[in-house]
Amino acid sequence: MIHVADPLVTLAACLAPAFEAVAGRAGIDPVVRPSDRADAQANGALALAKELGKSPREVADAVLVQAKQLTGVCSSIEVAGSGFLNIVFDNAFLGDELAKVAADERLGVSTASRSRTVIVDYSAPNVAKEMHVGHLRSTVIGDALVRLLEFVGHRVIRENHIGDWGTPFGMLIEHLVDLGEDEAADHLSLGDLDGFYKEARAKFDASDEFKERARARVVALQSGDGETRRLWRLLVQLSTEYFNLVYSLLGVRLTDDDIMGESAYNDGLSSVLERLGKLGLLAESDGAEVVFPPGYTNRDGDPLPLIVQKGQGGFNYATSDLACVIDRIERIGADLLLYVVGAPQAQHLSMVFDVARMAGWLNEPAEAVHVAFGSVLGSDRKMLKSRSGETPKLVELLEEAVARAGDAVAEKNPELPEGDKAVIARMLGIGAVKYADLSTDRIRDYVFDWERMLSFDGNTAPYLQYAHARICSIFRRAGVDRASLRSVTPTIVEAQEKALALAVLGFDSVVADTIEKYSPHRLCTYLYDLATAFTAFYEHCPVLKADDAVRESRLALCDLTARVMERGLGLLGIDAPEQM
RNA sequence: GCGCUCGUAGCUCAAUGGAUAGAGCAUUUGACUACGGAUCAAAAGGUUAGGGGUUCGAGUCCCUUCGAGCGCGCCA
CATH class of the missing domain: 3.30.1360.70 (Arginyl tRNA synthetase N-terminal domain)
Structure with a gap:
């Protein structure tokens, strides 16, 4: 290598x-x-x-x-x-370094010195519930991290921890029974998950009879009743089919193989309790079995417990999260657990990790990291809402992005064939949404703004995609085979050439830095700087009009820039069309 | 009340403890029948919320005040 x-x-x-x-x-x-x-x-x-x-x-x-x-x-x-x-x-030194990068499939990006087994826990929608912008952030950030980690040679296991278990499933299954399976299937396959959930909820709140059936159904589900399980699986299947449509539109790599819902840990729950008991970590508090990790207090200043068994005897999400840690470390052998979960869950996850460490399940060198992110806000700086005041459906948001990008493409480049236009509109629209999400420090809230994210100016996906497409157009005009440029050693003379060379050569470091901080926005900033360096170069340094030797050298620089841009965007899960 | 996160140009955001805090929008001015004008250059815009401290050096680390958001026992 x-x-x-x-x-x-x-x-x-x-x-x-x-x-x-x-x-x-x-x-x-x-x-x-x-x-x-x-x-x-x-x-x-x-x-x-x-x-x-x-x-x-x-x-x-x-x-x-x-x-x-x-x-x-x-x-x-x-x-x-x-x-x-x-x-x-020294300019000759930079030229030689560029030649090495040009000859390298990895564009100079080194592999991690220590390959780890990494679990990336992301997306996590709920069965029979609509996906919204909160899932967007988790899905997009998680997908980018997966691509980055794989690229530098880690063994990456994607886990979609879907919400497929818990008391709401009693009412959901009873509602499904009321509707009839075919009717319910129609309902859900249309993507009206929220409608389904709300109807079930309304019946639950309004009818004692329904409430009773729902409770009985939960018991039947948990005790493994065959027919109830079948109905439950149907609900899960209909929902995951719908999720897959969204993932496909979004262009993320999650599939059914990556689903590890909460239900997957049911068998481990009692063992969590047992093991905590043997370790002497359990305490009884108001009838519940709890662990008190040090350093947490409630409103009254009393120690705050992590409840692992409810007063009624049931388990809850803390138990399931602990079972999950055990599964990932003991069964899968992971040594890095990434939780791409919203910032509000920081305390809960911190307590789970602490308890896992107290129990000896999470030891060095294995570590768990909460890759936290902020909320998506509207222009009023409050949680993003649709015009009707609802939380916007993720699919509708994505469809609008593609439609808006389609309008822009049709306006700017009317000669494109219709089929290409649709493909490019999708690349631009989805890219814009993803980039807007990835390009600011994830811990902060960010303001969702159609006009800004779809603008061809500024730090946006369309601007970067345009820079890439523009370079591709140079090659079409030049009529050169790009691969033939990869044995050329560029000659660095002009200041703009040097600035571009330094940008290209910095790719390795920025990938490492992005992964170290789990912060995709660092890669975004880099790509924007690269595009800026390229346009300055392009403005000052004629490529096609230059004499043969200079022309070849500059074409090689163009090729390298385009490759880094395409690969960099690819690591973010964003496509780079050759024309737009 | 306690805890966590955030506070940087009018707006949206950058900035491993390093020199004069950078971009993009928006504003103003300028370049050019254009290797894709979906361009480029320039100007203007700042007490990095306030105050203390550590350091040769602080937007960054520590303390404190203010402001915003979120969390704080059987939902996930």
Whole structure:
């Protein structure tokens, strides 16, 4: 495998010995950062000055004297300001690095030093309930993380923890019985899941007789009654068929094989209780079996319990979540559990993880991480609502995105064949929605705005897709085989070429950084910067009009940019059409 | 009441403890019969909510006040 490092990483490795020689000890970080005054800067001298009892500039000067092995990597290195080292990369070095990336299927992205078995728990819609924007965030962020983690070589297991169990299923099954199976199937296959749920709920609230039947049905379901189980499976099946339609429209990789609903852990629930009991972690509180993880208090300042068995004897979601941890670690052998779940559940998950650690189920190096995200807001900065005041259905939102993108494509590029138009509209519309969701720090709430996300200007999917399509158009005009450009060593001359080269070479680092923080927005920001660097290059550096050698070099840069853009968008789950 | 998260330009958002806090919208000005104008350049716009502290250096770390959102025993 060809390993190509980010020039900043190479530089840091080259500078470290010089810093260590000056410091007289190992383990010095040169603190290499991007710079707006040079290609890079090393700030390590400032931190070292106090330790050595010298001024930062003296230290920087000393490092400079030691740093002779930088020839071939840098063309200039100088001390500036209060002790910064400003570094300019050698153009030939950058060209060689680009050639390595061009020859690499992975575009220079290295695989993880330690491959882990990662569970990504995401999407998690509820059976017989509509998918809404909350599921959008979990699904889109989770899907991007899956793609990123797989790309760097982890064993990734997708788990869709659907809500397919619990007391509501009594009323849902009784409602299904009332309607008749065929009628209910029609109802649900139309995607009117909320209607079905609401009708059941209304009957439950209005009729004592229905309420009684629903309760009896829950008991029958939990005791494994055959006919009840069959009806339950029918409900689950109708719902998952509907989910699959949404996933397909959305272009995420979840399938029925990834479903691990709450019901899947039923058999492990009593064992959770038993094991906690044996460990002496259980306490009895108001008739319930609970665990008190330290550090949590309720309104009255009393210790807050995690309830693992209700006063009535039933289990709840905490029990199921613990069974789930056990399953993932003991059966699957996972060492990283990612929960792509909304921020409001932070305390619950934190308590579950703490209890799992207390019980010894979740030990180093295995870890569980809550990949939390904020809410989707309307322009009023309140939870997004449709005009009628309801939570918008996810499918309708996606369909509107595709329709709006279709209008834009029809307007901007009327010559496209109808069939292509529909395909491209879907890529643009879905891409826009996903990118809007992924491009801001996930922990914050974000404002949903059709016009902004579908704009061809600014940090949006259509802008990035356009940058990519524009490059593809250059190749059509040039009539070159893109693959033939991949053995070319680009010649870096102009400042815009160099800026683009540095952007391309930074792909490896940004992928690693994105994964380390579980923050897809870092990759988004990078791709936007790449597109910006490309347009500056494209503006200043003629490609097709240039002389042969320069033309080939610039075409190679174009090819690399397009490949990084397409791969980067692909890691986010976003398509990059060649025309739009 | 306690806890968690957030607070950055008019708006929407960036910014591994590093120099002068960056983009995009919107605003103003300019370039060019255009290698896809779905373009580019420039200007203007900031007490990083307030106050203290740590540090050579703080939007970033700590404390505190204010504001917003969310959570806090048998729903998931």
